[in-house]
Amino acid sequence: MAKRVTFAIPGDLETQTGGYAYDRRILSELQTLGWQVDLVGLGDGFPLPSEEQVAVATCRLLSASAQQPIVIDGLGFGALPEAAAVLQATRPVVALVHHPLACETGLTPGVAERLRASERAALAAAHWVIATSDATADLLVDQFGVSRERLRVIFPGTDPVPQAAGRGSGRLRLLSVGAIVPRKGFDVLIEALSALTDLDWQLTIAGDRDRDRGAVERLDALIAKHRLGDRIVSPGAVSPAHLAELYAGADVFVLASHFEGYGMAYAEAVAHGLPIIGTTGGAIPQTVPASASRLVPPGDVAALALALRDVLTNEPGRRALATGARAAAAALPTWARSGEAFACLLEGLA
Known part of the structure; x- marks a missing residue:
């Protein structure tokens, strides 16, 4: 039986940020390991979508197959607590949290609190929560009510690269x-x-x-x-x-x-x-x-x-x-190992 997972991502997957780079590489590693990935685009506006954008994203999520796990990138997941609650009843839901939305610098106190409450409610509906570091995992436990029992840390990988030459002196x-x-x-x-x-x-x-x-x-x-x-x-x-x-x-x-x-x-x-x-x-x-x-x-x-x-x-x-x-x-995590850890969690859900 084919291994299948739905992966829901807000915005443009090709965006050049660390979070999107993580998503792209995990998707690639899963496919290398034999997983069929059904990609769902949640649209734009996250993490502060309009009501119309929320409605579009919710419709796309609920239209995804209920016969397989769904992984939702945290940039969108934390802004969709109502959709997360509905999904929870029909399929395994995995939240992928790169960093909590309320931790973005420059937010007003009101917006930060709104995002904190929204993400806390959404995370309560996740069967599993993946964090990308131990520090983020601790934050999710301490401030967002995520229990250790449904939390996994899967680090980003790093590819082997040549050592920097630099100049060493002068400018x-x-x-x-x-x-x-x-x-x-x-x-x-x-x-x-x-x-x-x-x-x-x-x-x-x-x-x-x-x-x-x-x-x-x-x-x-x-x-x-x-x-x-x-x-x-x-x-x-x-x-x-x-x-x-x-x-x-x-x-x-x-x-x-x-x-x-x-x-x-x-x-x-x-x-x-x-x-x-x-x-x-x-x-x-x-x-x-x-x-x-x-x-x-x-x-x-x-x-x-x-x-x-x-x-x-x-x-x-x-x-x-x-x-x-x-x-x-030499001790940095590899993408292959991160992909294997991700696949192991999904296999348990499937």
């Missing part, structure tokens, strides 16, 4: 990867770098500039305010091949995220053997080993500037962090 190439949204803390990074114009560095920010117009405008305004246009480039989303080139040519990876449910860009930096400067937001300290990084509190411009100065001016220190990253790279 150091900094790389930051992430969509230009408030949660990624690019405003904090620019403020920190504005205090380091006495040092010789160049920053590339590789990430989607179409997700949040306000965040992009603030980023560009800060770069102009501090006259850093000749040092910082923000080309938007780049191809996987171009991104691989950026990692391979970087000297230091830096990302000032306020919160990460796992931090796939951080893991990629570890895989490339890069020294890492980041924050302690969410799961980052679990994803990035201390031997490879300098992590500071989220939103702390002064601490980030100090960490950057220390790493940029200390070549032996950078080499030591790079050595720590290379050592840690």
